[in-house]
Amino acid sequence: MAPRGRFSAEFADAVESVIQQRRDIRGNHFTSKPIPDAVYQRILNAGLHAPSVGFSQPWRFVTIKEQATKEQISDSFEQKNREGEACFTDEKQSLYRRLKLEGIKESPINLAVFYAPNDGPVLGQTAMPDMGRFSVVCAIENMWLMARALNVGIGWVSILDPKVVKAAVKAPDTWELVGYLCLGYTDDFPEIPELKALGWDKQRELSEVLFDEVCPSNG
Amino acid sequence: MAPRGRFSAEFADAVESVIQQRRDIRGNHFTSKPIPDAVYQRILNAGLHAPSVGFSQPWRFVTIKEQATKEQISDSFEQKNREGEACFTDEKQSLYRRLKLEGIKESPINLAVFYAPNDGPVLGQTAMPDMGRFSVVCAIENMWLMARALNVGIGWVSILDPKVVKAAVKAPDTWELVGYLCLGYTDDFPEIPELKALGWDKQRELSEVLFDEVCPSNG
Secondary structure: OOOOOOOOHHHHHHHHHHHHOOOEEEOEEOOOOOOHHHHHHHHHHHHHHHOOOHOOOEEEEEEOOOOOHHHHHHHHHHHHHHHHHHOHHHHHHHHHHHHHHHHHHHEEEEEEEEOOOOOOOOOOOOOOOOHHHHHHHHHHHHHHHHHHHOOOOOOOOEEOOHHHHHHHHHOOOOOOOEEEEEEOOOOOOOOOOOHHHHHOOOOOOOOHHHEEEOOOOOO | OOOOOOHHHHHHHHHHHHHHHHHHHHOEEOOOOOHHHHHHHHHHHHHOOOOHHHOOOOOOEEOOOOOOHHHHHHHHHHHHHHHHHHOOOOOHHHHHHHHOOOOOOOOHHHHHHEEOOOOOOOOOOOOOOOHHHHHHHHHHHHHHHHHOOOOOOOEEOOOOOOHHHHHHHHHHOEEEEEEEEEEEEEEOOOOHHHHHHOOOOOOOHHHHHEOOOOOOOOO
């Protein structure tokens, strides 16, 4: 018997193209064109069908469109970005200063993605307690790829204080912020990731990160 | 000017189908059919093109095919699985006991996925230190979806002792195990996730996990 749901080669080619052409979109590329509800729902649904440890589905999503909330988050970004910049020196610091690293106010939709821990034990999480957080990250990557396939850009902003985001949306104490996403249409999906194009770091080849059976002694 | 790399509706449909039909495959469904090198390379390449914080690409992959290594990991699973089972009571415990939760020895390829922390500061990780680990999870989800599109099953085993996996593959001290994956062809991609079909937990609707601007007071 043939396996259920066997995909033809076109599916693999499509998924591969979307993976290769996904980009982190920032405020210098978002347009103000609104995202239709049906498109946003498809993106969110991709998150809802991510793998989750023990089928715990520990993700919670908060849609943010209000300007006042965006301003609070943006202020937190500005502060944390100054602190981040100060971690670097010389050329890296001056390049850091020139980068546009978020699109909080330029994107029509912000989406705060939280991990809501389960009250009791979770199957599959008893030996690796981070698995719940990791499930939420899988939901984010699913949404990122679904958005890209729908020609919607996403930028993941990690330069902010999670406590500020939690307070801004009145998140329960037990929730943890996993990702803060900016969603919108874009005037461009850059051909090359910006940090690669600017020489911030080199693209690693598979041969540099893949090992056979045992790791090299120098890591 | 039209944005670069604009995808047609077929791409979104393909990505959506693959997301919806991705499953966690365990040892009762893997077949022994080997995965051709070219197929494995496409899966790994999907991981290599995941988003990573500050373009840090902190993922490291160790391919495991040797039976002796699989036996060590499998022993760790058995021990952690007994401990996990003991966290549950009554019907949940008896259902837990009947579940087949891994395919370490039945799958032709095991893949240990590590996070290798950067020596210095990482752009985007200065305010949220988990971002490096989260980048590695994005690589895992990319590989999982690419594998599914290529009709290769993946199961993520989180019921094991990361220290045992690190020792088995001689991973550097600084590396952290993020995921342990089993890859192989499968006789079936179940229509419904097993834990949902067995009633372990209910599928959450979008309305239960999506909030507008602020969270409900009860979480």
